[in-house]
Amino acid sequence: MSGNRRSFLKTVSGAAMATALARRGAAAAGTRIEPFDYEGVRLLDGPAKRQYAATRDFYYNLPNDDVLKGFRERAGHAHPGESLGGWCRRNSNVVFGQWLSGMARMSKATGDAEIGEKAAYLMREWGKTISSDGNAGLGHYTYDKAMCGLVDLYLYNDRKDALSLMEKITGWAIKNLDRERTLAKLLEPQSTNLEWYTLSENLYRAYQATGNEKYKSFGDVWRYEDYWNQLAGGKRTKSYIVHGYSHVNSFSGAAMTYAVTGDARYLRILKNAYDFLQETQCFATGGYGPFERLVPPDGTLGETLQRYCDSFETPCGSWAGFKMSRYLMSFTGESRYGDWMEQLYYNGIGAALPMTGRGRTFYYADYRIGAGNKLYFLEAFPCCSGTYAQDVADYHNIIYFKDAAGLYVNLFLPSELTWKRDGVDVTLTQKTSYPEAETVDLSLDMREECEFALRIRVPGWARGFSIQVNGGESGAEIRPGEWATLRRRWKNGDRVEIRIPDRFQFQPVDEQHPNRVAIRRGAVVLVQDGWFTEEARDLPPENEITGWLTPHKEEPGVFESKDREGKFLKTGRFLPFYQMPEQRPYRMYLDRTES
Numbered sequence: 001m002s003g004n005r006r007s008f009l010k011t012v013s014g015a016a017m018a019t020a021l022a023r024r025g026a027a028a029a030g031t032r033i034e035p036f037d038y039e040g041v042r043l044l045d046g047p048a049k050r051q052y053a054a055t056r057d058f059y060y061n062l063p064n065d066d067v068l069k070g071f072r073e074r075a076g077h078a079h080p081g082e083s084l085g086g087w088c089r090r091n092s093n094v095v096f097g098q099w100l101s102g103m104a105r106m107s108k109a110t111g112d113a114e115i116g117e118k119a120a121y122l123m124r125e126w127g128k129t130i131s132s133d134g135n136a137g138l139g140h141y142t143y144d145k146a147m148c149g150l151v152d153l154y155l156y157n158d159r160k161d162a163l164s165l166m167e168k169i170t171g172w173a174i175k176n177l178d179r180e181r182t183l184a185k186l187l188e189p190q191s192t193n194l195e196w197y198t199l200s201e202n203l204y205r206a207y208q209a210t211g212n213e214k215y216k217s218f219g220d221v222w223r224y225e226d227y228w229n230q231l232a233g234g235k236r237t238k239s240y241i242v243h244g245y246s247h248v249n250s251f252s253g254a255a256m257t258y259a260v261t262g263d264a265r266y267l268r269i270l271k272n273a274y275d276f277l278q279e280t281q282c283f284a285t286g287g288y289g290p291f292e293r294l295v296p297p298d299g300t301l302g303e304t305l306q307r308y309c310d311s312f313e314t315p316c317g318s319w320a321g322f323k324m325s326r327y328l329m330s331f332t333g334e335s336r337y338g339d340w341m342e343q344l345y346y347n348g349i350g351a352a353l354p355m356t357g358r359g360r361t362f363y364y365a366d367y368r369i370g371a372g373n374k375l376y377f378l379e380a381f382p383c384c385s386g387t388y389a390q391d392v393a394d395y396h397n398i399i400y401f402k403d404a405a406g407l408y409v410n411l412f413l414p415s416e417l418t419w420k421r422d423g424v425d426v427t428l429t430q431k432t433s434y435p436e437a438e439t440v441d442l443s444l445d446m447r448e449e450c451e452f453a454l455r456i457r458v459p460g461w462a463r464g465f466s467i468q469v470n471g472g473e474s475g476a477e478i479r480p481g482e483w484a485t486l487r488r489r490w491k492n493g494d495r496v497e498i499r500i501p502d503r504f505q506f507q508p509v510d511e512q513h514p515n516r517v518a519i520r521r522g523a524v525v526l527v528q529d530g531w532f533t534e535e536a537r538d539l540p541p542e543n544e545i546t547g548w549l550t551p552h553k554e555e556p557g558v559f560e561s562k563d564r565e566g567k568f569l570k571t572g573r574f575l576p577f578y579q580m581p582e583q584r585p586y587r588m589y590l591d592r593t594e595s
Contacts, residue, residue, distance in 0.1 A: 032403065033330055036397065074137060105152060107119065136172070145386065166206055199219070248294075251270055283312065285351075287367070292310065305367060315385075325338065335483045345411065353582055359381035408455045422451075445493075460481035504519060505519075526576060526577070530587050533572035560574075
């Protein structure tokens with residue numbers, strides 16, 4: 001469904017309108033392609049599936065009484081269980097809505113009734129603790145999270161009782177949430193950052209899901225115009241040092257503003273914001289926000305590697321990046337936005353330590369010069385324990401996209417897609433060990449022949465990317481940063497073989513530090529094993545990295561450094577950041593010296 005939402009609303013009315021919108025999800029203005037919305041995609045054995053399964057089990061095994069204890073106590077109800085501690089020592093408001101969201105999406109994506117029932121039970125019991133006037137003890141930040149969870153339970157699990165809770169807490173929020181918040185106030189000394197500027201996204205999602213104008217009107221209040229406006233005309237903003245994750249997350253509010261208004265200005269803001277982030281704020285990993293801040297494009301990014309260990313707020317930052325990229329890919333149909341999703345999968349959330357213990361959470365990734373470590377956050381259940389669940393559920397929603405003409409393969413992950421095309425059930429199976437191997441195999445299973453376009457993302461960094469169909473040349477035009485398109489009448493058993501040679505490259509941290517580099521192999525950032533090794537400073541020219549780093553004979557994706565005579569160097573092994581375990585020292589950024 002594309003075009004202006006208002007014209008669509010004229011064709012339906014009343015309950016039929018609400019039902020149509022709810023079943024459709026988001027009827028976005030100008031949508032070119034769309035994800036499968038947690039339907040029809042199954043992860044196959046591989047790192048993504050293993051991380052998903054472990055994360056699902058962690059959240060499923062959280063004791064319900066512990067999660068609800070603080071809410072019940074506040075309401076004066078019996079409150080068995082134990083405090084979760086950490087950021088949830090008083091109650092779990094700070095992450096509760098995101099847990100509902102993550103579990104709802106997991107249930108929809110995998111047909112997991114148990115995780116869906118757990119989310120529904122938590123929602124109902126929480127609802128009993130809300131006062132008659134709608135006061136649930138929520139501020140801007142926690143109200144936004146709660147709305148996200150309730151919208152998702154309604155959209156993805158058909159929990160209609162979520163609607164009354166959305167109405168109730170929004171009625172209270174309209175009367176009580178402070179609206180006198182601007183960018184200028186946010187920048188004042190001692191300002192309390194409540195992330196009020198992220199509210200518009202989920203309010204607009206509630207509006208699209210229900211057709212209730214109240215949510216749109218309240219969403220209009222929280223548009224972050226004084227920040228977004230700086231990006232309406234170009235890719236540069238003023239050099240404000242603002243909270244990184246939440247300001248990137250606010251661009252999803254700009255995306256939903258475009259979706260509900262059709263105003264192209266907001267799409268322009270979104271596109272310019274993406275380019276601004278990629279060109280001035282992102283590390284080689286796709287991460288951003290050292291010491292949780294966006295920084296001036298004056299060399300500050302490179303300098304932070306000497307001063308801060310909190311280089312990237314990983315689960316939260318990955319979540320904001322996944323959403324922003326998905327909106328942009330949907331609105332524009334352009335493949336280039338998949339590159340950031342890929343970077344964040346391999347080097348961001350996919351490289352995070354697992355949720356474990358009593359709320360032990362991987363929060364900050366450490367990219368420091370000299371040595372870094374993967375460590376769990378000091379306190380239990382921080383904000384990243386909320387987005388972690390949403391991130392891994394989203395794996396089901398960023399691999400494949402579709403439009404009226406065909407299917408898009410965005411990420412190269414072991415997975416299976418079931419899709420109905422012109423009445424024909426089509427199953428596409430993707431088998432791969434990429435990026436540790438260079439090949440990806442796609443196979444098609446269908447009872448009848450079916451004509452459609454199969455489009456495959458060619459990463460912007462890819463050179464030598466090739467595609468074969470059934471062992472022969474595909475004839476597809478292959479350009480880095482674009483879709484390679486295969487248009488044909490497909491039949492049962494057809495196979496597509498993709499080869500992605502991952503070349504090495506040095507990526508400077510910023511323009512002001514051209515010799516402060518990370519080593520990338522395709523989308524994957526390699527780190528030097530810091531255990532009893534010397535820091536690599538006398539790096540070879542970029543075109544000689546392949547001779548300097550040679551594949552380890554027994555460990556896929558791992559490389560050993562050798563000199564020109566083939567002798568092993570004291571710089572040791574280089575391995576993907578996602579393979580680095582807890583508390584083992586590594587070096588990601590290296591200061592190369594001029595020979």
